[in-house]
Amino acid sequence: MEETPPWMHTEPQPPVDLQVDRPHGARVYDYLLGGKTNYAADREQAEKILESIPSAVASAKENRAFIHRAARHLVREEGIRQFLDIGTGIPTSPNLHEVAQSLDPSARVVYADNDPIVLTHCRALHSSSPEGATACLQADATEPERILASPELHGTLDLQQPVAITLGLLLHWLPDGYDAYGMVRTLLDAVPEGSALVITHVTKDFDERAGRIEEDFKGTGSSVRTRTKEEAERFFDGLEFVDPGLSAPQHWRPGPVRIEAGDRGVLNGTTIPIWAGVALKPAA
Numbered sequence: 187m188e189e190t191p192p193w194m195h196t197e198p199q200p201p202v203d204l205q206v207d208r209p210h211g212a213r214v215y216d217y218l219l220g221g222k223t224n225y226a227a228d229r230e231q232a233e234k235i236l237e238s239i240p241s242a243v244a245s246a247k248e249n250r251a252f253i254h255r256a257a258r259h260l261v262r263e264e265g266i267r268q269f270l271d272i273g274t275g276i277p278t279s280p281n282l283h284e285v286a287q288s289l290d291p292s293a294r295v296v297y298a299d300n301d302p303i304v305l306t307h308c309r310a311l312h313s314s315s316p317e318g319a320t321a322c323l324q325a326d327a328t329e330p331e332r333i334l335a336s337p338e339l340h341g342t343l344d345l346q347q348p349v350a351i352t353l354g355l356l357l358h359w360l361p362d363g364y365d366a367y368g369m370v371r372t373l374l375d376a377v378p379e380g381s382a383l384v385i386t387h388v389t390k391d392f393d394e395r396a397g398r399i400e401e402d403f404k405g406t407g408s409s410v411r412t413r414t415k416e417e418a419e420r421f422f423d424g425l426e427f428v429d430p431g432l433s434a435p436q437h438w439r440p441g442p443v444r445i446e447a448g449d450r451g452v453l454n455g456t457t458i459p460i461w462a463g464v465a466l467k468p469a470a
């Protein structure tokens with residue numbers, strides 16, 4: 187009989203405080219994507235965001251479509267088979283491992299998020315091709331060393347082989363004053379050459395109104411920090427951008443995106459306030 191890895195939970199988990207009375211990024215995003223894992227406080231916050239960013243629904247879908255195209259590129263063209271996805275969000279199929287494993291069934295993915303709801307869903311929907319592997323880790327992005335030392339990560343990924351670190355719409359959530367650049371650097375230092383960094387980041391470069399999201403979250407317990415193109419590019423210092431470099435997600439190697447009829451109307455007259463990029467770690 188196969189041995190159960192020590193990091194797999196076989197015992198019931200202790201109850202978690204889901205803090206449903208205040209908005210949480212993952213659930214707000216789930217609402218924007220049309221999901222069902224959200225509460226009144228999340229929906230109220232999402233409606234506020236829609237006032238500031240009328241393209242928020244289309245933006246969420248374009249963001250996700252970009253991450254999928256990036257993953258396909260990394261598996262097909264760069265030969266990457268391992269992913270560390272931090273700020274993973276409530277799973278909405280297809281998830282990263284489904285995209286990667288559809289191209290290479292041996293692909294392995296570690297999902298990390300600090301939201302217990304995300305983790306509950308991640309574990310419930312835990313699935314993988316028989317040849318590959320996935321794991322879910324509850325961890326805060328501000329503790330990259332803990333993520334890198336976790337049994338979930340070491341039970342799933344081989345850090346001697348290239349890893350794609352995917353940070354989709356995560357970095358703007360990190361607390362004010364926290365060294366987000368240092369966090370990304372710590373992660374990159376732990377992976378070998380040929381590894382990749384995939385980032386999407388909220389910006390007000392395309393539309394000043396997106397800056398209102400920073401105000402909208404004040405006093406909610408979560409803060410939001412938009413970044414300019416130059417600030418977003420700094421996360422990729424020392425790496426080699428995959429063409430076309432940092433772009434709006436819909437312009438990064440465009441492909442078909444499933445946008446429902448109503449969403450196009452939402453997109454009218456506005457832009458998607460996100461920078462998106464993929465870069466590779468060169469030889470030292």
Ligand SMILES: C[S@@+](CC[C@H](N)C(=O)[O-])C[C@H]1O[C@@H](n2cnc3c(N)ncnc32)[C@H](O)[C@@H]1O
Pocket residue numbers: 211212215249250253272273274275276298299300301304325326327328353354355356359360386
């Ligand atoms: C908008 S969702 C993005 C989901 C997915 N990465 C994507 O791009 O489609 C942002 C996620 O980041 C998570 N998050 C926010 N702050 C975090 C932190 N400090 N550490 C880990 N995860 C965090 C939230 O719980 C949420 O699931």
